[in-house]
Amino acid sequence: MPSPRILCISLSPIHRDARVLRQLAVLAEHGEVTTVGYGPTPAHATSHVQVPDSALTLPQTPVGVVKLALHRLRSAELDAPAVKYALGALAGQSFDLVVANDARALAFAFEVAGGAPVWGDMHEWAPGQRDQYFVWRHMVAPLMDHMCRTYLPRCAAVTTVAQSLVEEYARVYGVTPELVRNARPFEALTPQPVPEDGTLRLVHSGGAEPNRNLTMLVDAALALPHLTLDLYLVPAGDGGRYLRTLQERAGGSERVTIHDPVPPSELPRTLNAYDVGVFSLPPDNFNMENCLPNKLFDFLQARLAFAVSPSPEMARFVREHGLGVVSADYSGESFVEALRTLTPESVTAYKAASDRHAHELSSATDVATSHALVTRLLGR
Known part of the structure; x- marks a missing residue:
C-alpha cells in the first residue's frame, strides 16, 4: 500500500521556521511530504516547491490591489503571486492531506485538496497580524477575515498556538482549534552557574525588526552596570x-554584543551559556498583546531565568511556573525596574525552575496532539 501523500503549505522560509519544521517532523512519520514555501528544501520533506523570493504572499499586484480596495474578496483569494506560482507547480498532483499554515494559505489549500482533508494551522490571530497599520486594517484584514470565515469551518482540523487565540477563533468564527503551542523538544541541558562577580548575562534571540522593541532591551541593559546583553538576530529585509x-x-x-543567528536546532545549547532570557513586546495589535512566542520555549530548554513584558500569555507562563520576573507595564523604565530586582540568588532559583519544568513544557504534548490529529485525518 503506497504511503499517504501529504502537502504542507507555509508561505515562509520553511528551513528556518521552527514551528513548521516541528510540524514536518510529525507529518513525515505518516507519509511522503511535499512542501510549498520559500528557500531550500526543508528537513523531512520528500519534495519541495520553492516559491521565488520575489513572489509575494498577498495580492499585491495592480489587479489584486483593486480587488482588495473594492472588497472583491472571493475573487482575490488566489491572486497572490506566490499562490499562483505554486498552483502551477502542483498542477495534476493529488494529496491525501493538505496542511495550510496561516490564513493566507487556506483558499490555496482547498483549491489543491480535491476533497482531501485540510488542516488549518493558525500561527496567529489572522485578521490582526498587522492591524496597527491603516493599509492592513482596510485592505488586508478583510481578506484574512474572509479566508477564516469561509474556510475554517470547512477544515477537518484547526490548531493554534495559545489559549487566548483558541478562545478568539471560537468566539468570532465558531471553530474551536486544538492547542499546539510553539514548544520545542526537550534538551538534556543543565543550568549554568551565575558568574561569581554577580554579573547577569542577558540574552535575546529572534528577528532584527523594529517592532520587536530591541532598542529598549539595549537601553535597559545599559542602565544597570552589572548586566550584559547578547543578541542573536536574524537580519530583517532592510539591508x-x-x-x-x-x-x-x-x-x-x-556590555552589548550582537551575534549572527544560529540554527533553531542549536539555540538552546547556545543560550545555555547565559542567565536571563529577555523579551518585551508592546501590545500594538491583538497578536503582539497575546503572544506566546517560540523564544520563551527556547529560553526554557536553555534553562534560563526570564524577564518579560506583561503580555497576558507570557506573564501567565512565567508566573505559573516561577520562571522569572514580569515588568509592571510596557515602558522601558518598568523593564529596568524588573531587571533591577534580579539577584544572583533569584536568578539561580529561576533557572532551577526552568530545569524542573523542562520536561513538562517540552513539545511532547504538542507532538502527541499533532500525531493524533494526522492519524485521525488520514483515517477518514
Whole structure:
C-alpha cells in the first residue's frame, strides 16, 4: 500500500521556521511530504516547491490591489503571486492531506485538496497580524477575515498556538482549534552557574525588526552596570539598517554584543551559556498583546531565568511556573525596574525552575496532539 501523500503549505522560509519544521517532523512519520514555501528544501520533506523570493504572499499586484480596495474578496483569494506560482507547480498532483499554515494559505489549500482533508494551522490571530497599520486594517484584514470565515469551518482540523487565540477563533468564527503551542523538544541541558562577580548575562534571540522593541532591551541593559546583553538576530529585509541602529544605540559598549543567528536546532545549547532570557513586546495589535512566542520555549530548554513584558500569555507562563520576573507595564523604565530586582540568588532559583519544568513544557504534548490529529485525518 503506497504511503499517504501529504502537502504542507507555509508561505515562509520553511528551513528556518521552527514551528513548521516541528510540524514536518510529525507529518513525515505518516507519509511522503511535499512542501510549498520559500528557500531550500526543508528537513523531512520528500519534495519541495520553492516559491521565488520575489513572489509575494498577498495580492499585491495592480489587479489584486483593486480587488482588495473594492472588497472583491472571493475573487482575490488566489491572486497572490506566490499562490499562483505554486498552483502551477502542483498542477495534476493529488494529496491525501493538505496542511495550510496561516490564513493566507487556506483558499490555496482547498483549491489543491480535491476533497482531501485540510488542516488549518493558525500561527496567529489572522485578521490582526498587522492591524496597527491603516493599509492592513482596510485592505488586508478583510481578506484574512474572509479566508477564516469561509474556510475554517470547512477544515477537518484547526490548531493554534495559545489559549487566548483558541478562545478568539471560537468566539468570532465558531471553530474551536486544538492547542499546539510553539514548544520545542526537550534538551538534556543543565543550568549554568551565575558568574561569581554577580554579573547577569542577558540574552535575546529572534528577528532584527523594529517592532520587536530591541532598542529598549539595549537601553535597559545599559542602565544597570552589572548586566550584559547578547543578541542573536536574524537580519530583517532592510539591508542591515536596523542592525546598524542597534549597534549605534549600544554606543560601542562592551556590555552589548550582537551575534549572527544560529540554527533553531542549536539555540538552546547556545543560550545555555547565559542567565536571563529577555523579551518585551508592546501590545500594538491583538497578536503582539497575546503572544506566546517560540523564544520563551527556547529560553526554557536553555534553562534560563526570564524577564518579560506583561503580555497576558507570557506573564501567565512565567508566573505559573516561577520562571522569572514580569515588568509592571510596557515602558522601558518598568523593564529596568524588573531587571533591577534580579539577584544572583533569584536568578539561580529561576533557572532551577526552568530545569524542573523542562520536561513538562517540552513539545511532547504538542507532538502527541499533532500525531493524533494526522492519524485521525488520514483515517477518514
